[in-house]
Amino acid sequence: MNTPRFSVVIPIHNAEDSLISTVESVLEQSEPNFELLLLDDGSTDGSLAIMRALAAHDRRIHVRTQRNAGVSATRNLGVRLARGLFVAFLDADDVWHRDKLATHWQFHLDRPQVRCSYAKIAFLQNDEPGLRDARTHSTVPAGRLSLAQILGENPVCTSSNLVIDRECFERIGGFRTDMQYAEDQEWLARAVDAGLAVVGLDELLVGYRMSPTGLSSDLEAMYDGWKRLVADYRAQFEHAAAQALYCRYLARRALRSGASSRQALRFAMAGLCASPQTFCDDLRRGLLTLAGAMASPVMSSRLRTRLFA
Known part of the structure; x- marks a missing residue:
């Protein structure tokens, strides 16, 4: 064969x-x-x-x-x-x-x-x-x-x-x-x-x-899994920078998948607090994500999905 x-x-x-x-x-x-x-x-x-x-x-x-x-x-x-x-x-x-x-x-x-x-x-x-x-x-x-x-x-x-x-x-x-x-x-x-x-x-x-009901849309569980993962490699990389990038990724995912506005804002603020410089190193991803998360409570989920898809 x-x-x-x-x-x-x-x-x-x-x-x-x-x-x-x-x-x-x-x-x-x-x-x-x-x-x-x-x-x-x-x-x-x-x-x-x-x-x-x-x-x-x-x-x-x-x-x-x-x-x-x-x-x-x-x-x-x-x-x-x-x-x-x-x-x-x-x-x-x-x-x-x-x-x-x-x-x-x-x-x-x-x-x-x-x-x-x-x-x-x-x-x-x-x-x-x-x-x-x-x-x-x-x-x-x-x-x-x-x-x-x-x-x-x-x-x-x-x-x-x-x-x-x-x-x-x-x-x-x-x-x-x-x-x-x-x-x-x-x-x-x-x-x-x-x-x-x-x-x-x-x-x-x-x-x-992208689906708000799919396995990967459980963003809190993804974050918990990430924290468990990075614990094994903490001595090999800059933890704060990685946390800023991963939280930015989760915030964008929350915005594009129709997750709650509170969840998007929480991830954005967690990333910004971990490392403001890293969170904003890419202006489009950083500042736009932060602005979107802050404005998300007054946006419809459909509009957020289209803006951050």
Whole structure:
């Protein structure tokens, strides 16, 4: 049996509303040499039936079920089952550009020393059907990511953005199963701390669906997970600066996702108090975020979402 270039790992728990479009974004890839692992993590909706119907029409799709064990355990299971040279993770409510895998493959061919890569993300609102329609994109810094960058605003943002040499992933170890939030950020910190080169592509390849009811919208839990994570690396970076950047990121996320205005203001003030200089180092992100958080009580959630999407 030939080794596929990529193993695409999708952990699934009650994702019947978004699963088909997510899987279609994989099946429509211009790079066809992949296997697609659909891993059901104890869904109680129609997700499993959708998975089996999709697998019946494409031999590259493999379905595996388990009792609910959490997203980290499910991703780790996917890597254990994977045969590809690279593992690419995708959440069941996100989508890829059709050239996602092809672009990463060429990137790694040209840079064999890079074993982990990511790309630019489009933050998709409900009224934005495609990546090119998104009003807001992430930024990709030049060169290798540092520990401080990962523990600050984390340009990778989501595991749906990660492409990793499978042998390197196995050597670093899997995602921590005792963390519900920041588990992908923790893996990146561990990888960079071990010397792995994590480098970004300045290409828009991932669509991240924003939802006030999604797992990542629990911003308080994300902040708690971040504080737990940085405790392991406090001696290796400037904590106040990283806190300022991460709180700024959470404040912007609260503004764009329709979370409460009180929550947006609290994160903005926490970041500003931690390090005013770092919080405002990017005037657009810093001052605009602060102004938006202060004005958010008199804005409708729809207006805040459109301004900070």
